[in-house]
Amino acid sequence: MHELAIAGHVVDIAARHADGRTVTKVFLKVGHLRQVVPSALSFSFDLVAQGTTVEGAEMVLEEVPAAGRCQDCGTESVLKSFPLLCEACGESNLQITRGEELYVESLEMEEQQNNEELIADR
């Protein structure tokens, strides 16, 4: 359900940026700490995209592993599970540096122009 709501926003963003053009791919970055299930998001995306200019587009989801910088010793650790701990000193005083991403990175679209327009553009 969480994924359905997120998919709705992704489609809105893609459609707005496409501005009438047909979207073929949507590149999305999702941090591990976002608790998003990729398969559920893909499924929701296809569903929500129906009837929009994003219909049929492929959602390319890149997952970003969580990482944090220790505020005590400065070490940057990759974070794989809770509790989130510094791998050097074991403290939990971390500033999250990666893993909370949730954004549309880019779109791939089909530009449809007839030849007259192409010539006019030049």
Next chain:
Amino acid sequence: MHRTAVKKVVLEGVLDANDALAEANRQRFDHANNFVVNMMSSPGAGKTALLEHTLDRTLGKVRIGVLEGDVQTTLDADRLARFHTPIVQVNTDAGFGGECHLDANMVRSGLAELPLHDIDVLIIENVGNLVCPAEFKVGEDVRVMVYAITEGEEKPLKYPLMFRSADLVLINKMDLLPHLHFDLELFLRNLDAVNPGVGRILTSAATGQGIDEWCSWLMERGNA
């Protein structure tokens, strides 16, 4: 006809539109000097039951308004009507995934019916759901999560998103402890694993345990 594939860089946060609306709500709350609580839990953890106690206990001490997010019914709002507190019900059954959480726009739509300048605290009872509400800011100052001990000790590890975003956790249904195989120590360890040191109060809507402490917590902030 000529077709070319073009790439466009977007770099837009999926929740940016919601966050901007949440910020606008927050400015309205600040202007009215409201302390705003986003109350979240899985379905049936006891949000409304605790609210009933809260309204009862704080009557005449702090002015509380309530925004009820309910899937379709007005049952929760009806339960609170006897307190003669400003209450507005927001329907969440429109739009994609709309039924599983409140978003900033739904809250905004409810604000017109609330006398924000005549209340100190606004409590927003979110839709019962352990995942979705945590993603959507609505303009709140704090997030209070209600967790019922009937849900099992491992929930913080399975659903870290909401537990991580909570400013206070009300550990509810404590009256049932003798009847359950619930390891409170283990739950607290799991809670600290995802949200180290987060505030917690042991409560029961059945016996009234912890209600005073919770109301003090609320009034301290609402009357500030």
